[in-house]
Amino acid sequence: MSEALLRADKASIVFGGLKAVSDFNLYINRGELVGLIGPNGAGKTTAFNLITGVYQPTSGDIMFDGRSIAGKKPYEITQAGIARTFQNIRLFSELSVLDNVKIAYHSHVKYGLMETFARVGRYFKEEKEIEDEAMRLLKIFKLEDKADEQAKNLPYGAQRRLEIARALAAKPKLLLLDEPAAGMNPQETKELMEMISWIRKEFGLTVLLIEHDMSLVMGICERIYVLEYGIIIAKGTPAEIQQDPEVIRAYLGGEA
Amino acid sequence: MNLLRKNDLIMLAFGIVLFAVLQGLISTKIIGSFWELNLIIIGINVIMSVSLNLINGYTGQFSLGHAGFMAVGAYVGVVLTTFFKLPFIVALAAGALAAGFLGFLIGLPTLRLRGDYLAIATLGLGEIIRIVIMNIDYVGGAAGFQGITHYTNFAWVFIIMLITLFVIKNFINSSHGRACIAIRENEIAAEAMGINTTKYKVMAFTMGAAFAGIAGGLFAHNFYIISPSSFTFLSSFNYLIMVVMGGMGSITGSIAGAFVVTFISAALANWPEFRMIIYALVLILLMFYRPQGLFGYMEITNMGIFRRILKRGRE
Numbered sequence: 105m106s107e108a109l110l111r112a113d114k115a116s117i118v119f120g121g122l123k124a125v126s127d128f129n130l131y132i133n134r135g136e137l138v139g140l141i142g143p144n145g146a147g148k149t150t151a152f153n154l155i156t157g158v159y160q161p162t163s164g165d166i167m168f169d170g171r172s173i174a175g176k177k178p179y180e181i182t183q184a185g186i187a188r189t190f191q192n193i194r195l196f197s198e199l200s201v202l203d204n205v206k207i208a209y210h211s212h213v214k215y216g217l218m219e220t221f222a223r224v225g226r227y228f229k230e231e232k233e234i235e236d237e238a239m240r241l242l243k244i245f246k247l248e249d250k251a252d253e254q255a256k257n258l259p260y261g262a263q264r265r266l267e268i269a270r271a272l273a274a275k276p277k278l279l280l281l282d283e284p285a286a287g288m289n290p291q292e293t294k295e296l297m298e299m300i301s302w303i304r305k306e307f308g309l310t311v312l313l314i315e316h317d318m319s320l321v322m323g324i325c326e327r328i329y330v331l332e333y334g335i336i337i338a339k340g341t342p343a344e345i346q347q348d349p350e351v352i353r354a355y356l357g358g359e360a
Numbered sequence: 361m362n363l364l365r366k367n368d369l370i371m372l373a374f375g376i377v378l379f380a381v382l383q384g385l386i387s388t389k390i391i392g393s394f395w396e397l398n399l400i401i402i403g404i405n406v407i408m409s410v411s412l413n414l415i416n417g418y419t420g421q422f423s424l425g426h427a428g429f430m431a432v433g434a435y436v437g438v439v440l441t442t443f444f445k446l447p448f449i450v451a452l453a454a455g456a457l458a459a460g461f462l463g464f465l466i467g468l469p470t471l472r473l474r475g476d477y478l479a480i481a482t483l484g485l486g487e488i489i490r491i492v493i494m495n496i497d498y499v500g501g502a503a504g505f506q507g508i509t510h511y512t513n514f515a516w517v518f519i520i521m522l523i524t525l526f527v528i529k530n531f532i533n534s535s536h537g538r539a540c541i542a543i544r545e546n547e548i549a550a551e552a553m554g555i556n557t558t559k560y561k562v563m564a565f566t567m568g569a570a571f572a573g574i575a576g577g578l579f580a581h582n583f584y585i586i587s588p589s590s591f592t593f594l595s596s597f598n599y600l601i602m603v604v605m606g607g608m609g610s611i612t613g614s615i616a617g618a619f620v621v622t623f624i625s626a627a628l629a630n631w632p633e634f635r636m637i638i639y640a641l642v643l644i645l646l647m648f649y650r651p652q653g654l655f656g657y658m659e660i661t662n663m664g665i666f667r668r669i670l671k672r673g674r675e
Binding site: 274 | 542
């Protein structure tokens with residue numbers, strides 16, 4: 105397949121007079137692991153929100169799997185095959201860890217309302233499948249013995265892992281990770297890197313991640329885009345990015 | 361999965377036994393007409409509070425107009441039985457449909473609002489429904505609707521209450537119900553997990569309204585006359601108290617809330633001036649010591665006691 109799984113074509117968004125992201129061009133091929141980096145306030149999360157439909161692009165287009173997703177609602181985009189995690193964790197905090205994951209299977213459930221009310225037909229079979237698959241995911245993320253705990257009681261690193269597990273339950277083709285290693289110690293970050301590489305192979309995923317932790321980005325990303333003031337200032341392999349004078353200027357300041 | 365089915369059967373058996381005992385006591389006049397009436401009111405209130413809990417507790421959409429939907433069910437029901445001589449069950453179903461349809465129409469625009477704004481909008485809509493009914497002479501206007509046949513009895517209320525409980529419980533424990541709960545917990549995350557939040561908000565609101573319609577039909581046919589003054593926002597508020605007291609997000613809690621509130625009002629029927637004071641005191645104490653309500657998110661079927669009984673039964 106030569107066609108990219110995700111392609112943003114001059115996507116821009118304007119808040120009032122501020123161009124938060126402008127002429128955002130990006131492509132991700134199937135199976136790639138791509139990083140999006142940039143200084144604070146560069147518009148990385150805004151770019152994520154454009155892709156996932158939280159914001160509608162003011163101009164430009166975003167194509168996913170051969171179809172335009174610009175202007176679609178977030179749940180439609182998730183159903184089309186893009187799942188995400190959040191920079192500031194957004195778990196269903198009062199619910200159990202298991203329920204958090206089970207909720208994300210929602211768009212794959214086939215039983216209807218009548219089957220729900222009367223508990224006939226596919227209800228029991230599908231509920232069992234959901235429960236088994238959710239437990240399998242929890243096992244991958246080493247959360248299986250915490251399945252009945254409230255999500256808010258998990259330690260921070262475990263909450264981050266649960267967010268990824270929940271996103272995977274939606275069975276995406278493209279996984280967007282918004283600072284998955286934020287607040288993790290070096291050991292946890294290293295484990296997370298291994299886990300991301302592993303799930304990518306295991307689930308045949310394409311991954312786009314935002315990250316500040318350079319060891320993680322340089323370690324696992326195949327290509328990197330650098331965003332500053334809403335504009336992509338550099339793109340290329342980790343080695344190219346490390347040498348790029350524009351990137352060094354953006355991160356360290358001073359004249360390039 | 362087996363546990364789920366077993367819980368259902370145990371609860372059904374418990375329901376039937378409870379029904380047999382209470383019906384027996386009523387038939388033998390051990391429970392007199394005052395407490396029989398109160399049992400009927402408790403049953404109706406259970407339907408109201410559980411259906412309101414679906415909207416307020418599970419889906420997290422603060423509605424204050426539940427009595428309005430009850431009024432629609434009540435008036436549609438009495439018109440059909442009195443003027444058109446239709447059977448009671450048809451009137452109940454029509455009342456549910458009418459209230460549900462109105463809930464759908466109202467829910468679609470108002471559920472875009474959040475928190476206090478939604479509460480105020482639903483409060484207003486509940487009042488609009490009541491005032492519209494008050495101005496329709498066909499149903500008696502402010503004087504009320506007279507000459508209703510007394511169809512409602514304990515058996516009707518109890519059986520319909522059981523059906524309501526099972527339908528709502530099954531809904532909650534499904535992917536559809538989980539979608540509603542996800543909206544309560546975090547709307548942005550729910551949407552990002554592929555849940556059409558508007559659809560599920562409107563669905564919960566419609567279902568809640570439809571069950572309130574059935575409760576209205578049962579309520580109306582329990583008296584010879586109904587008037588719009590039975591469906592003011594104070595009664596909406598009363599159902600909200602039951603839900604909050606029992607626990608937002610617990611069916612067991614709603615049943616307990618309906619029982620406690622109705623029981624307190626009945627027990628204090630001779631001292632109406634104390635009723636509101638005790639009400640208020642109970643609520644204040646509850647908010648101090650147990651703000652999540654009597655049951656919080658817990659269901660009796662998940663509790664240690666119930667599981668232990670279940671285990672002992674197996675040995």
